[in-house]
Amino acid sequence: MASSTVDLATKDRGVLFNPNDEAKAAGWGTDDPYVHLAKLHDGPPVVKGVLEDLMGIPRQYHTEMWLGDVYSILSFEAVNKAFMDSETFSNRVYEKLSKPGLGDTLLNLDGGEHKRLRNVSKPWFKPSFTDGWWTNMWTISAIDEIFDRITAKDHADLNLELCAPLPMSVVSAGFGIPASEALEFRQALLMHASPEEMAKGHAFAADMLTRLMDERRAKPKDDLISRFVHADIEQADGTTRKMTPDEVMRYCFLIIHAGGGTTWRQLGITILALMNHPEQLEALRQDRSLMRPAIQEVTRWYPTDTAFLRYVEKDTVLEGVEMKAGSVAMLCLGTANRDRKQWEDPDTLNIHRPAKRHFAFGAGAHACLGQHLSRQEMEVALGALLDRLGDLRWDPDYPPARMGGGTLIGRGPEALHVRYTPKPKQ
Numbered sequence: 001m002a003s004s005t006v007d008l009a010t011k012d013r014g015v016l017f018n019p020n021d022e023a024k025a026a027g028w029g030t031d032d033p034y035v036h037l038a039k040l041h042d043g044p045p046v047v048k049g050v051l052e053d054l055m056g057i058p059r060q061y062h063t064e065m066w067l068g069d070v071y072s073i074l075s076f077e078a079v080n081k082a083f084m085d086s087e088t089f090s091n092r093v094y095e096k097l098s099k100p101g102l103g104d105t106l107l108n109l110d111g112g113e114h115k116r117l118r119n120v121s122k123p124w125f126k127p128s129f130t131d132g133w134w135t136n137m138w139t140i141s142a143i144d145e146i147f148d149r150i151t152a153k154d155h156a157d158l159n160l161e162l163c164a165p166l167p168m169s170v171v172s173a174g175f176g177i178p179a180s181e182a183l184e185f186r187q188a189l190l191m192h193a194s195p196e197e198m199a200k201g202h203a204f205a206a207d208m209l210t211r212l213m214d215e216r217r218a219k220p221k222d223d224l225i226s227r228f229v230h231a232d233i234e235q236a237d238g239t240t241r242k243m244t245p246d247e248v249m250r251y252c253f254l255i256i257h258a259g260g261g262t263t264w265r266q267l268g269i270t271i272l273a274l275m276n277h278p279e280q281l282e283a284l285r286q287d288r289s290l291m292r293p294a295i296q297e298v299t300r301w302y303p304t305d306t307a308f309l310r311y312v313e314k315d316t317v318l319e320g321v322e323m324k325a326g327s328v329a330m331l332c333l334g335t336a337n338r339d340r341k342q343w344e345d346p347d348t349l350n351i352h353r354p355a356k357r358h359f360a361f362g363a364g365a366h367a368c369l370g371q372h373l374s375r376q377e378m379e380v381a382l383g384a385l386l387d388r389l390g391d392l393r394w395d396p397d398y399p400p401a402r403m404g405g406g407t408l409i410g411r412g413p414e415a416l417h418v419r420y421t422p423k424p425k426q
């Protein structure tokens, strides 16, 4: 039977979006951001200046090249205010960032236009749909297939064999992209070195999606491309219309892109964190009601992306600091999620903490659309890891697993080499 999941071989690393390779290519550091962010905890909640400068590390975003002043937003309260006030702190910042980019998508739009676009796919990402349709149709079967491969031996690189293929398989399958074409599709959408290669990649992905959209328009299936091509979008005057092929294309590109690397890295971070806190991993093994709190805690403690940008639309004052229209705000999840006023001993991972809101998935109008899907994928993956890999331990033939990626964005483990006693599915 043909495989329904993406099976990555070591040779595929290079053709995938690998946060660490990309970070190296861009000359970003792979330092642990928390060492540097710790300096900022006792200072003011909002500081004029580029976050990397305040941290004392080389700049990753060259914000000053394309916009005005830059402010770092550090405390929980200040980050919350900026996320929740999208009229003042807008996502137009992405228009500057994403050239040649995807064009208008959820990410860069704001206000009514953003809301109407988001409403199209909102029902397909709400918890009842992710716990039901996504999990039953795609996640469980992907996990079974991935773990059948992993348990055919007694060692694995879970980063390559579990964390990377899972979200790519689930999201591609959910959209209706066959597993055999998912890798090529993803490769085409990556950031390429030259504008010509970018254009070539996008044209390839666009051709593939156009073919699938035409097929689904004629004969719908139970997948997201079929839902998108038949969906109605509300307009400013309250009437509705079908989305254009171009709108569907951009929407699909964004979601497929956003839904792969993030969950890959965050699941990897979660496995690395729990394996390095064996007493907490054991507590989770014994009491699965800790699963959601554990995922909530690891995402607080170590979100894959440490900072997000916003464009300051009008003169404003945040936590007593005046900010001029045209400035950039760098919202630092890394400091906000470890704000001493919000959490006791926030640098310590503790899956027994009472659940509390944090910013790993953003907040406000642009809060992550796929957050419930991603949590659900991680939950199913961790459950299988606990059930099917007995005596799970680090592989002594490899150096200790470490976190890599950009210091501020795209962090995740470089590899997760483990040994175990394989167990059959119960």
Ligand code: HEM
Residues within 6 Å of the ligand: 091, 106, 107, 108, 118, 171, 254, 255, 256, 258, 259, 260, 262, 263, 266, 267, 303, 304, 305, 308, 309, 359, 360, 361, 362, 363, 365, 366, 367, 368, 369, 370, 371, 373, 374
């Ligand atoms: C652990 C995994 C994930 C993390 C940590 C994450 C994080 C985030 C964050 C922080 C934002 C807000 C960006 C901003 O405010 O500028 C965001 C937005 C978004 N995410 Fe995720 N994400 C994850 C998984 C996913 C998945 C699985 C999907 C879809 C399948 C997805 C789709 C999106 C989309 C479409 C947006 C834009 C929403 C909007 O602007 O209205 N994400 N994500």
